[in-house]
Amino acid sequence: MSARDDIIEVPIEIKTSDLDELHRLIEELQEAKGIVDNTSATKRRMPSSGGAPIQNNVEERETLGIYNERDTDMLALPTKGRDKKSRQAVETGNAFKDLRKEVKDMQQTQDNLIPFITQVGSQLGFSLPFLAQGGIRLGKGIKSARLQANLVTPVKSAQVTSGLAKAGITFGKAIPYIGVAFMLGDFLVNQLPDIIAENLFGVGKRLDRRFKRVIEHEYSVGVSREEKAQIAQGYRSVITTSFVSARGATNVANSKVRALNKENLYNKSEEYML
């Protein structure tokens, strides 16, 4: 209680005990950091000067632990082929790095192989009609060969010869249709679903499931001439942000309440409202 000249005052001071604890914690951490700094900077004591003896047998020192990397790399630095005075960084071996490299190589191989297979497949698809034409020619060739052979040395049955020829021709004629059927099947089974999915469910398309665009919310705010005039003359400010809590006092209060109730702050239906 104090009376300052012509006024009565009761001083009130806020002392945050939790924050004092925080301050103490910071100090303790600072001390810990100092200890760590000193430890890393202290030179190792040699056995001759009273330090612990150097352990040569690595097997005895080995510990069991998930972070024990000495299983693969026993030495932190290579002992051979390195200039001791060099300050260049030395990359030590690491099993995880090797595994990652292996996976990367496999990925590279697959990346190279898949276009090759695709190319072969497409070549085959294109060559099927030509193969069909070849089949027709083959059938005709068989027929003519048989006829010529019949002229030289008649076979047992002319009907058999003509039947074979007809079969060859029929098969040859069917080959293009078979090729087209294969191509059509491939298109229907593999390519058409992708095209449909891309056009319906793709980015920004009608059935894009990631967000639903409400077009009225996007343009309705700015279309009124009165509002445009207000914006142009500076009577109204437009906050263009997707962060709901930055749009005004009401939303700030709402977002705080939502945050306290552990609800979702980002109402997607309001995302496009200015």
Add this chain to the structure above:
Amino acid sequence: MITLLEHTISRLRQTKDRVNSFIDRNLVDWAETEMVTPAQKDLLQAGLSQEALDGLTINKTGFMKISLAWRYIKDGKPLHFYIEYDTRPHWIEAKGRLHGGSNFLTWEGKDGRQMFAKKVYHPGTTGKHLIENAAKQYKPFLKQRVITETNNFMKVNRL
């Protein structure tokens, strides 16, 4: 390890500063809501005039420091002192016409008669300590408000 420690230290410091400045920014508002308004209601019921209650305010005196202040001056007299603190026994004398007053003091006696005197002895008054009591009474509410608001702030800002 050292980087992690440094990071943790700086983050803790930042958090402490942010919370402190948040409390400092809003302390006056909270005190007005939690202390001044209910204290004014109580004092109004105790018989103080609205004019006297208007002088009850919160002043900011420093970082995270405020004071509940009262100032009520009428006819050039600091009445807030006379109400709040004890007054000593003293003599009251008539001013006299030469000094712009009257030559006699007058008042109505206990039996209803008009009394006159040149000077009277006032035995003094006991201070009501209204502000001191109000500060004692409503300080815990302010404390609770600070705790609640700080917790909300830390939740919202994920500190």
